[in-house]
Amino acid sequence: AWLEKTMGTVKRNLERAVPFAMEPVVYDFAINERGTWAELHTGEQALMPPGYYMLTAPALIRHEQRSLSPFRRAEMEAFGVAARTQPKLAGMIQALFDQLLPSREQSxxxxxxxxxxxxxxxxxxxxxxxxxxxxxxxRIGLAQNRLPVRTVIEDVTADDASDVVHLSxxxxxxxxxxxxxxxxxxxxxxxxxxxxxxxxxxxxxxxxxxxxxxxxxxxxxxxxxxxxxxxxxxxxxxxxxxxxxxxxxxxxxxxxxxxxxxxxxxxxxxxxxxxxxxxxxxxRLVPMARDLRFAWEETPQQLLDEQAQKVRESLHAALIQWARQMGEGSDYxxxxxxxxxxxxxxxxxxxxxxxxxxxxxxxxxxxxxxxxxxxxxxxxxxxxxxxxxxxxxxxxxxxxxxxxxxxxxxxxxxxxxxxxxxxxxxxxxxxxxxxxxxxxxxxxxxxxxxxxxxxxxxxxxxxxxxxxxxxxxxxxxxxxxxxxxxxxxxxxxxxxxxxxxxxxxxxxxxxxxxxxxxxxxxxxxxxxxxxxxxxxxxxxxxxxxxxxxxxxxxxxxxxxx
Missing domain, CATH: 3.90.550.10 (Spore Coat Polysaccharide Biosynthesis Protein SpsA; Chain A)
Structure with missing residues (x-):
């Protein structure tokens, strides 16, 4: 308890100065006299823990039923019955809907x-x-950040910056x-x-x-x-x-x-x-389509393999369309x-x-x-x-x-x-x-x-x-x-x-x-x-x-x- 409290205090004092991936954890290990063991569940009890279904069920529900294997269909049927009858799975249906159709956290x-x-x-x-x-x-934009190409930019001469190191x-x-x-x-x-x-x-x-x-x-x-x-x-x-x-x-x-x-x-x-x-x-503003094109098409980019390049170009096209739908230059x-x-x-x-x-x-x-x-x-x-x-x-x-x-x-x-x-x-x-x-x-x-x-x-x-x-x-x-x-x-x-x-x-x-x-x-x-x-x-x-x-x-x- 002392170690966990001390580590937590240090994290709170430094969390705005040093990135922490997680809260400090203290492991209290004990010897398991039984080793690795398992229990066999049958019938209505043959179910995985609720967290398992929160991870796997959304992906399975999105598939058409005929594309699932007989084993997967039987598993989902058993889970559906248990979600309506077993108290430990109460609320799972609502949780799955939230997972499938997350609400916009705007108000x-x-x-x-x-x-x-x-x-x-x-x-x-x-x-x-x-x-x-x-x-x-x-008048302003990614391309306009740069001075005109005709601008003459020259290095300074020896007299342009005083060198205090060599003063007497x-x-x-x-x-x-x-x-x-x-x-x-x-x-x-x-x-x-x-x-x-x-x-x-x-x-x-x-x-x-x-x-x-x-x-x-x-x-x-x-x-x-x-x-x-x-x-x-x-x-x-x-x-x-x-x-x-x-x-x-x-x-x-x-x-x-x-x-x-x-x-x-x-x-x-x-x-x-x-x-x-x-x-x-x-x-922040919704970007202009011309700026997105300039960033993605006119500045150096790593060339991917053919399929990955197609995916990236498709994503870029979708984001340009998003900017147009949202209104280029509008408040984000x-x-x-x-x-x-x-x-x-x-x-x-x-x-x-x-x-x-x-x-x-x-x-x-x-x-x-x-x-x-x-x-x-x-x-x-x-x-x-x-x-x-x-x-x-x-x-x-x-x-x-x-x-x-x-x-x-x-x-x-x-x-x-x-x-x-x-x-x-x-x-x-x-x-x-x-x-x-x-x-x-x-x-x-x-x-x-x-x-x-x-x-x-x-x-x-x-x-x-x-x-x-x-x-x-x-x-x-x-x-x-x-x-x-x-x-x-x-x-x-x-x-x-x-x-x-x-x-x-x-x-x-x-x-x-x-x-x-x-x-x-x-x-x-x-x-x-x-x-x-x-x-x-x-x-x-x-x-x-x-x-x-x-x-x-x-x-x-x-x-x-």
């Missing part, structure tokens, strides 16, 4: 819960209708002092992006990547959030001023992260630690509420700070706040480096992006000159896949942001942040200038009783790197060492990360409680 409560979820997470109906109109008109010692010391002064004044905050599901890491397991105890560091297994707080703790001690730390969340991650931090008492972090709940969510609501929603990309995680009141509260506490360091939850080597902070302040840019030299497994775009303009290019936007491998630098997704200059791009000032309507309008206006990437996702429609179907749906995302395309935003780019900018996107990367010195480098940045 008015579903639509109410979906509406409530949308409202609670800041669903923007105006933006949604604009995206639907663009999708139906063909005197210059590094000067810049470090500038950064330390800003940190000591409380003018800096770090923003950790933890709103995504991390599906590449969890393989769709439905857990929160930020809470996953991914590696043994400092003598014990640590999760991503604990590591980032340990880095902020070290910087706080270094400067004598507690560093404000914001963790952005979404409808997928907010409650698990909030509960975890409460239970761990914020890992003893003494500085301001704020959660920034998501204020943007998308409603024929499922559980959470299956109808989707994350809208990390572009929204910074605007969420403007909309959810977190930035207002932090500015009230620290009116001197001016600079933000924004980074992904999986960019483990990124810390508030005083020298890099000083470089950003000295440069005076609205946003500085950290880039690293590319390796063959770095996928997702990079730094390039697009028709002569220096900017980040997302992997989804590449006209041809091979262009990405010609780029020297990969985006580490770590950004240094001048708060007031960013607000100016949105057409806002600090005093405007209390005007919710004006902020929402400003965010919507800038979002409309960002590229909209369309993707297809497979969602399961569970009918109950173990039966389910899989349908393709359309969703969109906007990415923060595309801010470098805005003419009014002064952007700079700085090349940093790989251990600082490397991202852990998949568990398969851990072995290399541990061997190449990145884990040892991370330990030097952390101070554990």
């Amino acid at each position: 008015d409560d579903h639509h109410q819960s979906l509406t409530a979820l949308l409202e609670a997470n800041g669903f923007d109906r105006i933006q949604h209708e604009q995206i639907r109109a663009d999708l139906r008109s063909g 010692e005197q210059e590094r010391t000067r810049l470090r002092k500038v950064g330390l002064d800003a940190l000591a004044a409380g003018a800096v905050a770090v923003v950790t992006l933890a709103g995504g599901a991390g599906s590449r890491w969890t393989k769709g397991a439905g857990v929160v990547k930020a809470l996953n105890p991914f590696a043994r560091i400092g003598g014990k297994h640590r999760n991503f959030i604990e590591v980032h707080l340990a880095k902020s703790r070290r910087v706080s001690r270094l400067t004598g001023t507690a560093l404000a730390h914001i963790v952005t969340t979404s409808y997928l991650t907010h409650e698990p992260i909030a509960e975890f931090l409460r239970r761990e008492q914020n890992y003893g972090y003494a500085g301001p630690l704020l959660l920034s709940p998501g204020r943007a969510v998308g409603l 609501t024929d499922n559980a509420a959470l299956q109808c929603l989707h994350p809208v990309g990390h572009w929204y995680e910074i605007p969420n700070l403007l909309r959810n009141g977190v930035l207002v509260r932090l500015l009230e506490e620290r009116p001197q706040l001016r600079w933000l360091m924004v980074h992904n939850i999986d960019t483990l080597g990124a810390d508030v480096d005083p020298m890099l902070l000083g470089w950003h302040i000295d440069r005076g840019a609205a946003m500085t992006t950290e880039v690293i030299t590319r390796r063959i497994d770095d996928r997702g775009g990079g730094l390039a000159r697009v028709d002569g303009r220096l900017r980040l290019v997302e992997g989804l936007a590449m006209p041809r896949e091979e262009i990405e491998f010609t780029l020297t630098y990969y985006n580490s997704a770590t950004y240094w942001i001048d708060l007031d200059q960013l607000l100016g791009v949105f057409g806002l000032t600090r005093s405007d942040l209390t005007d919710a309507e004006r902020v929402a309008r400003a965010v919507r206006n800038i979002a409309a200038r960002m590229p909209t990437y369309i993707t297809l996702k497979d969602v399961k429609k569970r009918w109950g009783r173990g039966q389910e179907d899989v349908y393709p749906v359309t969703q969109f995302e906007k990415l923060w790197g595309d801010m470098t395309t805005l003419p009014g935003l002064d952007c700079a780019f700085v090349a940093v060492p790989r251990p600082r900018g490397q991202q852990l996107k998949e568990v398969a990367q851990l072995d290399g990360w541990l061997r190449d010195g990145s884990a040892a480098y991370l330990e030097t940045l952390c101070e554990w409680k």
Whole structure:
């Protein structure tokens, strides 16, 4: 009993961080003195257990009677008589009907819960209708994700990204002092992006990547959030001023992260630690037939054997017909509420700070706040480096992006000159896949942001942040200038009783790197060492990360409680 209770407690504490296949089980073995034995049942008692018929009877009932063997017909007749007369089989007929004709688990409560979820997470109906109109008109779609083929994408020159590694010692010391002064004044905050599901890491397991105890560091297994707080703790001690730390969340991650931090008492972090709940969510759409054809016919696909290929093509034709019957581009609501929603990309995680009141509260506490360091939850080597902070302040840019030299497994775009303009290019936007491998630098997704200059791009000032309507309008206006990437996702429609179907749906995302395309935003780019900018996107990367010195480098940045 103690072992089962202990295992159950551990599972409850970690079930949002680590995937569990089942409830913990403790086996209590005993010696069977009789060995293997059986009892012979005859007559009306010659029946299998009820569970057997729940598994076999539906398939047999679907067959015509004359196609069954005499033995199977006799078995089903005996089962039918017993189901009407024996108490232990009471309810079997209704259960079989439920198995054969599962009821749709939809009701008015579903639509109410979906509406409530949308409202609670800041669903923007105006933006949604604009995206639907663009999708139906063909302005956006899978094929339109890519830049035009005529676009000239060139690798950067040596002067396009500053290399801080080779700065003189005197210059590094000067810049470090500038950064330390800003940190000591409380003018800096770090923003950790933890709103995504991390599906590449969890393989769709439905857990929160930020809470996953991914590696043994400092003598014990640590999760991503604990590591980032340990880095902020070290910087706080270094400067004598507690560093404000914001963790952005979404409808997928907010409650698990909030509960975890409460239970761990914020890992003893003494500085301001704020959660920034998501204020943007998308409603999935029924896909356009042209997008389904593009995904299945115009992108590379594995060629199957003749019969399997026919089955796949038949399935694709049926799904295209389903999309037409449901209404191409219409709202996808024929499922559980959470299956109808989707994350809208990390572009929204910074605007969420403007909309959810977190930035207002932090500015009230620290009116001197001016600079933000924004980074992904999986960019483990990124810390508030005083020298890099000083470089950003000295440069005076609205946003500085950290880039690293590319390796063959770095996928997702990079730094390039697009028709002569220096900017980040997302992997989804590449006209041809091979262009990405010609780029020297990969985006580490770590950004240094001048708060007031960013607000100016949105057409806002600090005093405007209390005007919710004006902020929402400003965010919507800038979002409309960002590229909209369309993707297809497979969602399961569970009918109950173990039966389910899989349908393709359309969703969109906007990415923060595309801010470098805005003419009014002064952007700079700085090349940093790989251990600082490397991202852990998949568990398969851990072995290399541990061997190449990145884990040892991370330990030097952390101070554990």
